[in-house]
Amino acid sequence: MKRIYIVATLLFWLGVTAIWAGSHWMPATQEVAALSPTKAYSLQAVAAHNRADNCWMAINGQVYDLSAYIPQHPSAPEVIVAWCGKEATTAYMTKNRGRPHSPYATELLQRYRIGVLDMR
Numbered sequence: 001m002k003r004i005y006i007v008a009t010l011l012f013w014l015g016v017t018a019i020w021a022g023s024h025w026m027p028a029t030q031e032v033a034a035l036s037p038t039k040a041y042s043l044q045a046v047a048a049h050n051r052a053d054n055c056w057m058a059i060n061g062q063v064y065d066l067s068a069y070i071p072q073h074p075s076a077p078e079v080i081v082a083w084c085g086k087e088a089t090t091a092y093m094t095k096n097r098g099r100p101h102s103p104y105a106t107e108l109l110q111r112y113r114i115g116v117l118d119m120r
């Protein structure tokens with residue numbers, strides 16, 4: 001009986017130590033955020049990617065590579081392709097006709113972020 005008690009206590013503290021150590025090894029949320037792209041691209045660099053199959057856009061100070069997304073966009077291709085290689089904040093905010101994109105669209109957009117817009 002005493003042996004079971006000792007083994008159970010040992011296992012319990014082993015578990016507690018493992019959880020404590022694990023929380024120290026896992027990167028904190030801030031560190032994960034720091035790993036997201038921070039490379040800066042000029043508007044000139046963005047402008048070189050102005051085709052449907054090579055499409056970058058600057059939106060709200062961030063740069064996105066939307067090449068993989070263009071075929072999936074729900075509008076006629078020319079509506080979005082016209083903004084490849086450009087500063088497209090207003091186009092994105094208004095869908096060209098005054099209506100904003102949904103929160104889902106903005107969440108989707110984050111998957112394509114490659115860096116920030118270099119304003120210098």
Ligand code: HEM
Nearest residue numbers: 069074075079080083088091092095096101102105108109
């Ligand atoms: C910047 C140029 C863009 C223009 C002019 C534009 C325009 C449009 C238009 C006309 C529609 C369809 C009609 C409507 O739902 O009201 C639409 C829908 C949509 N667009 Fe765009 N779009 C652009 C960029 C993007 C980007 C970069 C994404 C995300 C990566 C995106 C995601 C979506 C989604 C998910 C919808 C479905 C409706 C919604 O969720 O808001 N669009 N867009």
